[in-house]
Amino acid sequence: MIPVTHAFYLATGLLLVGLAGALLLRPRLQRLLALQLIFLGAHLALVTAARIWALHDGHAFALVTAALALTQLAITAPLALHLLPTRRPGP
Amino acid sequence: MSPQLLVFYAAAALALLGALLALTRTRPQAALRWFGLTLGALVVIEHQLIAPTIALLSLLFFAAAAAYLAVIAGHAEAAALAPLTAPPTAAAPSLAPPPASAPLSPPPAAAPRRLRRTRATYARALPLLAVAALAWVLTGTWARQHAWPGQELAPSAGFGGLSALTSALADPHLGALIAVVLLVLVAAVGGLALLGAGDGARR
Numbered sequence: 662m663i664p665v666t667h668a669f670y671l672a673t674g675l676l677l678v679g680l681a682g683a684l685l686l687r688p689r690l691q692r693l694l695a696l697q698l699i700f701l702g703a704h705l706a707l708v709t710a711a712r713i714w715a716l717h718d719g720h721a722f723a724l725v726t727a728a729l730a731l732t733q734l735a736i737t738a739p740l741a742l743h744l745l746p747t748r749r750p751g752p
Numbered sequence: 753m754s755p756q757l758l759v760f761y762a763a764a765a766l767a768l769l770g771a772l773l774a775l776t777r778t779r780p781q782a783a784l785r786w787f788g789l790t791l792g793a794l795v796v797i798e799h800q801l802i803a804p805t806i807a808l809l810s811l812l813f814f815a816a817a818a819a820y821l822a823v824i825a826g827h828a829e830a831a832a833l834a835p836l837t838a839p840p841t842a843a844a845p846s847l848a849p850p851p852a853s854a855p856l857s858p859p860p861a862a863a864p865r866r867l868r869r870t871r872a873t874y875a876r877a878l879p880l881l882a883v884a885a886l887a888w889v890l891t892g893t894w895a896r897q898h899a900w901p902g903q904e905l906a907p908s909a910g911f912g913g914l915s916a917l918t919s920a921l922a923d924p925h926l927g928a929l930i931a932v933v934l935l936v937l938v939a940a941v942g943g944l945a946l947l948g949a950g951d952g953a954r955r
Binding site for chain 2: 667677686697704722729
């Protein structure tokens with residue numbers, strides 16, 4: 662048995678590291694990874710909450726969070742990494 | 753200290769270390785490698801929190817995310833667009849030697865600009881540090897009051913199994929499940945369309 666409170670500490674740490682990276686870092690890839698870290702912190706907090714109260718609703722919402730993180734990644738990664746066509750000014 | 757606790761602490765340390773190193777690496781492949789370490793450590797922790805189905809699904813999701821990021825990074829590098837780790841406004845580095853008339857020393861305005869940028873970074877970091885300290889203290893206060901391993905579960909309770917998860921998803925959270933499936937579908941199609949649009953524009 663592991664103390665679930667320590668898992669909450671870890672989730673908070675991941676969320677704060679991600680928040681700091683998203684606010685302070687300028688490179689696009691690092692900022693994208695920082696946003697993913699925020700999602701990971703929320704995901705871990707939900708799994709831990711499900712363990713505390715022995716409810717599967719936390720697992721369901723953790724699954725939703727992971728899917729949302731994947732969705733955000735799929736859309737923002739090409740945008741953030743400049744894979745979109747750039748409109749050049751005409752002559 | 754039990755072996756389970758040791759594994760948890762090791763995985764937690766690896767998760768935080770991987771997160772910090774992923775954000776501080778300048779090479780995309782190295783950053784993705786450290787991010788993968790964080791994801792793997794989280795899967796171990798989820799398994800320890802009696803969520804084997806979520807751990808398995810997270811492993812699939814995380815593997816898909818890491819593979820997608822690796823493909824995107826490869827696309828960006830192959831296209832020789834702006835470097836991935838450069839700020840959006842930075843000019844692309846040139847390998848050609850500077851012209852003879854170019855000054856060898858940086859312009860005199862570079863140092864004050866760097867100083868201003870550093871000051872702005874610290875100005876943004878200080879409120880963030882305050883928020884971080886507050887969140888850490890609140891979590892710690894709450895955690896000390898509830899320092900317990902969670903509800904007692906019988907070995908045959910089946911907590912964290914696939915059937916329990918599907919029943920939780922199918923009954924009270926069916927709307928969320930349908931929304932997630934639609935979102936992932938739209939995101940997958942959208943991501944592929946964006947990649948194709950970028951490739952087509954470069955050709």
